[in-house]
Amino acid sequence: MATVKFTRKEIEARNHREEAAIIIDNVVYDVTEFMEDHPGGVDVLLDNAGKDASxxxxxxxxxxxxxxxxxxxxxxxxxxxxxxxxxxxxxxxxPPAEPFTLMTLLNIWGPPIVLGGLAALVYTYLFPTS
Ligand code: HEM
Known part of the structure; x- marks a missing residue:
């Protein structure tokens, strides 16, 4: 089936609730029925009806x-x-998730391990068992 071609002037008239068309990248969309279902709301489509909304x-x-x-x-x-x-x-x-590497493990567990080790050293120094 041959593609229907419109001039931008022809689309300009389809700028209301009962007949709304928009142009995105030179393709013409009739959004009259879709308007109510549009997750971004009716208003943006109505504001852009009859226009280029690319x-x-x-x-x-x-x-x-x-x-x-x-x-x-x-x-x-x-x-x-x-x-x-x-x-x-x-x-x-x-953004794509970072791959899990040894460095990721060290970045997460390194500081608590070092702090724990230091705390143990201080403890054994302050409270010797014998
Ligand atoms: C036939 C054309 C269109 C379709 C099928 C469409 C579809 C959608 C869909 C599925 C969403 C949900 C988010 C997503 O999945 O991307 C959305 C959100 C939205 N759309 Fe459209 N849309 C169209 C045209 C437009 C136009 C022309 C505009 C602006 C002039 C627009 C503005 C928005 C806005 C502002 C949101 C909300 C974004 C948010 O909440 O972050 N949409 N649209």
Missing amino acids: QCFADVGHSDIALEWREKFVIGEVVDEDRWPEVKRVVHEA
Whole structure:
């Protein structure tokens, strides 16, 4: 099936609750039905309806789940003459866990072991058994 192409001017009119479309990286999404389910709320989508929301979408650092989800709402693309450069997405994910090494073990247990040893030395010095 051929992709439906829209001019940015055509999308501008779809800026209200009953018909809301946004453009993300030159792809057009109809978010009218999705708005109520959007985890980020209705308002951000309504504010961006009829507009290019690429920057906002990227700034939020939407997850891969969001990327998958948005595919359901694709209705077409922006015409070639109206295409803009794509906005790079920053994903907010937890940094990878550090591998567990001997150094990690020493960093955690080193100080208490050294302190315990010192305490034992001081104790035996202050209270000799014989
Ligand atoms: C079809 C398009 C969109 C889909 C499918 C979508 C989906 C989602 C999902 C699944 C989340 C939960 C967090 C995550 O998994 O990333 C989310 C959060 C959010 N979204 Fe969207 N979103 C879309 C468009 C937008 C746009 C255009 C904006 C901004 C203009 C936006 C702003 C936000 C904000 C502010 C949050 C909350 C982030 C937080 O609480 O940390 N979203 N969205």
